[in-house]
Amino acid sequence: MEPIRAAVVPVDAPPPPDTQLVVFSDPKPYMAEALAAQMLSRAVQYARRYGVYLVPQRFLAERSLCLCLLSPAGVPLGAQRATHLNLDYRAERLRRADRILPFDTPIGRVALLVDVDLEMPHAVRQAAREGAQLLLASHFLQPFDLTAERVRLVAAGASHANGIPLVGSMGGFGVICPPQEEPLVGSFEETPVAAAVTPAAAPEALRAPMEEAAALLRSYGRLFTETGGDADAQ
């Protein structure tokens, strides 16, 4: 795949010149269902105006937390519902999906990681096993939980473990992480977070160990399918 120039910018802020992919950094939890259509309409205009692939804000649809990817023509290329939720959203009884479903786009096979899915290694690994070549994420964090170190740790954990590049926003931070490099992390105070990434699926060398790891998980499957792996609940 060709490298693509990616940027993470605050909502509606113009991207750096020649940017091909933009992820909005939204400091609010999500766009309410009643406002989602309006938000998506603005996002379509943004994608067309700047000619970029765009991951706009997280939004609610049918009581699910969602994320989508728009093409430069403003056409939705794919969407994903969150498979895990933070405890506030659980208390709000939002619904959860059961699977990460990557989809093919002109910039590679994309997996959208909605909110805390970025912090769930099993969700990211499922995306990797389904052939994802680019992880796009948007994750809400309360300001008092947000540190650059946490952003680095989570981004590197997701990207390095699976050999797939990541472009995403976490709270007020943007992060771009190529698979074998240190994450680029910034908080937009001076400039947007921007870098080139090359979409690539999990490397061939990871295939055999991934199968061994999956075999182990399968042999302890009931620990996870009954309680989600919670030791205290067993």
Place this chain on the structure above:
Amino acid sequence: MRSSVLRSSVFAMSFLSSDTRIRLEARAVFPNGYSRELPFVSPVGTKLTAARFAPRITRSMRAAAEQFDEPLREAEAQGSPFVAFPELSGLALLGLLPRAEQVLDVLRSGLAEERHRADAAREAVQITQGFLTEVFLNTFSVLARGHRMLIAAGGLYLMDSGLLKNRQYLFSETGEVLAYQDKLILSPFERSMGVKTGSTLACPDTRIGRIAMLTASCAQHFEPFAVAAALGARIVTAGASPFGEDLSPLAARGREQSLAVVSPSFAAAPDFGLPQGPAPAVHLPQSGRRGPAASAQGERAATARADLSGPPSFDHYTADRNPAFFESLLDEPVGDLEAVLGEFRRG
């Protein structure tokens, strides 16, 4: 392989060694007695130590025991009740064989060619297993009893039911083997050697909590850490190996599963052709840092204090469990393991 060199060296040492003699020699590293009291384990701060092991060619069983004892002495001085050694630490005992330099050359040349690697590995293990296992188990049993420490001692290759395994051992403070663990995720070199993976994860209960023994090769995979956490482990070991795996994801793995990760390493070992490994480290789940939390860095060990008294640390964002997600994850049509690993398995 010129196995006659190896066979004659092992035969000579086997003739000279016995359980009693090995234990007697190992006890000599405790000149001031062998009756240390069981150290107090504070409920609010258990110290954990990652060894920086320096394997070398030794000329006596006492010297062989002393090389393992160096990190243990530093840990004891720090008041740590738990020390982890890197995987395959027991292969250092090859340095105890007569004409050890020649033996190591023979082994290296036998394993160099991939086409014959599996046969060479199997033959070498069959020849050395009895002697190495006897010395390794007895030495660590005495050291664990003498220091009154829990020791994740690393291990060695051995044949079990006709299968070649990379096995690690955990010793109790009374010198018994509490558990062993066959390596779960292999390095490419080991696959070409015909090593077989373990299928279960041992997670024995100890007085500082449940401990699982993983390896550096697990660092990129959440599965072994998730299984360990689901089995109630609070501490896992995953240290450097001679195969040079990337240890950088370990901090993330520990944080994801609320596990303290003890990551021992090797010092440079010119006798064995080993370069300096990464620094030994202890990653604590509550630290939320990418760097290790080891607070006391010594020449042969790094020690950190972990609070393992309460329930695993709770995180607002990662506490959600979705069993239905795991059902879909486990049901998905995955690649056929035998197809992927077939050529190695056949070897």
